[in-house]
Amino acid sequence: MAQGQMVPGIVSGRLSSDELTSNFTDLHPPLAAHEAAVAADRCYFCYDAPCVTACPTDIDIPLFMRQIQAGQPEAAGETILAQNILGGMCARVCPTETLCEEACVREAAEGAPVEIGRLQRYATDSVMADGAHPFVRAESTGKTVAVIGAGPAGLACAHRLAMLGHEVVIHESKPKPGGLNEYGIAAYKSTNNFAQAEVDWLMQIGGITIETGSVLGDTISLEGLSENYDAVFLSIGLAGVNALRAGGVGKDGVRAAVEFISDVRQTGDLTDLPVGRNVVVIGGGMTAVDAAVKSKLLGAEHVTIAYRRGRDAMGASRYEQDLAASHGVKIMTNVQPVAVHGNGAAAEIELEYTSSEGGQLTGTGEVIRLPADQVLKAIGQTLEGAPEGLTLDGNKIAVTGAGRTSMAGVWAGGDCAAGGEDLTVTAVAEGRDAAMDIHATLTA
Structure with missing residues (x-):
């Protein structure tokens, strides 16, 4: 500047x-093991837990609370990451006070919810500190998928597709992957270069290639991608202001x-x-x-x-x-x-x-x-560079079901797609769900 x-x-x-x-x-320093055990012990382990319903990625919160309470933070982390592969970043930036923690029974009864966000960070950090990636790729399907944008939706989609045996190429316009996690999150919420550390950890699944400097409408086109890949997932965010x-x-x-x-x-x-x-x-x-x-x-x-x-x-x-x-x-x-x-x-x-x-x-x-x-x-962002031929809903890409656009073989999710809140956790859910729908379509 x-x-x-x-x-x-x-x-x-x-x-x-x-x-x-x-x-x-760090805005919220990480919990120590004893602090985490005490905090998890406050959970009522509700049978029909309202916190789970309030979570866009449907994490089994009572289960991971029990796992922390039992001294198994790595198992708790795997429970979280199975639903939200970017659970570490979401634990840092997700507005838990209006989602899972607002729905917590402790919040309703006492005005002090279980610290779900900080406990999620404790569990996911335990998995990442272990070094080994907890998920394994399935046998190759021989299918290749292009993901446009390496933000939360694109990364979540790519990881799930890779885990299911597909080859994935992420096309990212910026020098670094991560999207808003890298470029748009307050520095005091994501310290120590965590966004890039999380991407590096996610990439351990294998089967994913990231090509930076790859710009839709400039160096690549939707038409060309559709011809060269079995499916395309658009997660191009909102670049305009x-x-x-x-x-x-x-x-x-x-x-x-x-x-x-x-x-x-x-x-x-x-x-x-x-x-x-x-x-x-x-x-x-x-x-x-x-x-x-x-x-x-x-x-x-x-x-x-x-x-x-x-x-x-x-x-x-x-x-x-x-x-x-x-x-x-x-x-x-x-x-x-x-x-x-x-x-x-x-x-x-x-x-x-x-x-x-x-x-x-x-x-x-x-x-x-x-x-x-x-x-x-800070008056909101707008979609720029939407490919021709796609139906728009207002100023976003219109989608049905799990991110299907008006163009066959093309899905979309994250901030660029209509419906849902513009939150990291929502983008992860949309990317994950689109990946499952892409997989079902490609293997039908």
């Missing part, structure tokens, strides 16, 4: 190396929050990363929170999340909102951007207060200006 260095107020090295290292340590309808958005200092987050993840030295003194993040989802908290951790003095609707409508969970507040981030609701002001570079942002009646959002005419030398747009 060399350009950022030229914008007044956006500078690197606001904090020392030691301060930055401390700021970007929705437009911010406000004046002055082309000024220096205004950029997409996902780009900012990616810079933090990929930098070799946090002291080299520029950040504003007064940062305003537009949006109300997880990306907005991640960008805002990262800005604070990098040394920004004032960070504000500006969201156009009320707090209850924010995409970020209340836990994530409280996390932002705990780091000194101010959350302003019912405000929408009108214009970014400044002489070539951002200096202030003008916001208009909003009201909502019957779901219709309107501006009140009352405005406020905030100092803003850096404005980060």
Whole structure:
């Protein structure tokens, strides 16, 4: 982000190396063995466990709790990974507070759920630390499948197909595999290069080749892939960023929050990363929170999340909102951007207060200006580069069943496909289920 260095107020090295290292340590340190045993012992081992129903990947949570309680964390990890091959990352980034833990009977009875997410991390980390891959490839089917995109959906699909005996080639446009796990997850949630370590571990199944720099619509085409492979799975994510309808958005200092987050993840030295003194993040989802908290951790003095609707409508969970507040981030609701002001570079942002009646959002005419030398747009992403011939549902690829598109022999899953929440765990489930449907089709 060399350009950022030229914008007044956006500078690197606001904090020392030691301060930055401390700021970007693990958000939730791993459980020790005794802590895990005590935490697992709180599980009621429900027969018809609501936590399992709430998990998009249908992990048998009571079973892996019993296995931890019995001193068998590796067995617990295998139980998890059999359903969610990226269970390690999901344990770190999944909004468990609104999924399995919110459904936990302990939460309903006591307001304190079993720490399912941290226990899942303990179990999956135990398996990965062991070194040996717990799954074995079936005999070769002689079939080859192309997976476009090495994000969570693509990796989950590829692993399951490889395990079932198919040969898989993953075509990835970026230099590294991992998708949002590598480029879009807050650095304090995934430390020590975990995303790449998880990919390396997943690849131990064999039968999977990753080709980076392989861009759909440029170096490869859907037509060509369909001719050369027995099936194609699209997991191309959402590469575009929705437009911010406000004046002055082309000024220096205004950029997409996902780009900012990616810079933090990929930098070799946090002291080299520029950040504003007064940062305003537009949006109300997880990306907005991640960008805002990262800005604070990098040394920004004032960070504000500006969201156009009320707090209850924010995409970020209340836990994530409280996390932002705990780091000194101010959350302003019912405000929408009108214009970014400044002489070539951002200096202030003008916001208009909003009201909502019957779901219709309107501006009140009352405005406020905030100092803003850096404005980060976190207002949602959009599909780019969808191949011609595929039916779309809104701005995503239309699918039926387990990810079947309108084109024979082509499946899709993850953020690019319609239906489901844009979560890592949902993408894993869609990739896994599509793989099973592809396998059934190819072996029928």
